[in-house]
Amino acid sequence: MDDSVCHIDDIDRSILRKLQLDARASYLEIARELGVSGGTIHARLVRMRDEGLVVGSRLVLDPARLGYSVVAFIGLKLVKAHDCGGLMNKLATIPEVLNVHYTTGAYSLFIKIMARTMKDLHALLFDRLQGFDEIQSTETFIVLDTSLDRDIAP
DSSP states (O other), X not given: OOSOOOOOOHHHHHHHHHHHHOTTOOHHHHHHHHTSOHHHHHHHHHHHHHTTSOOOOOOOXXXXXXXXXXXXXXXXXXXXXXXXXXXXXXXXXOTTEEEEEEOSSSOSEEEEEEESSHHHHHXXXXXXXXXXXXXXXXXXXXXXXXXXXXXXXX
């Protein structure tokens, strides 16, 4: 698999859109909707997987139902830029850290976290993140509302 752009047609796009909305949709259900055979859906998905366009599917949970009520983004300034790789590995061990992005601008890393309470966020910041020698400083941005959360359209 290489990094070249995959070329898809309108049927591929329709298949992908349907599966983005409902990854449990059956090939037959999608085929009926698009007016093609189930075999066509299967073959196209196999091709898109082989080309690296479709890389998986996952179960999406409702964080609030699990007790997570605080979402925040945290900008991390590092002591030295070359500490980035090691710190990313450390951050990956913290379950509340959902995303780690290496960025340009004021912060070397920008992370998204989820915590159950503000007290838990405080503990994460002061007891865990501030304990990493690679971090010079942090700035926290608490999410008040998420009005749009989507995947890229095919």
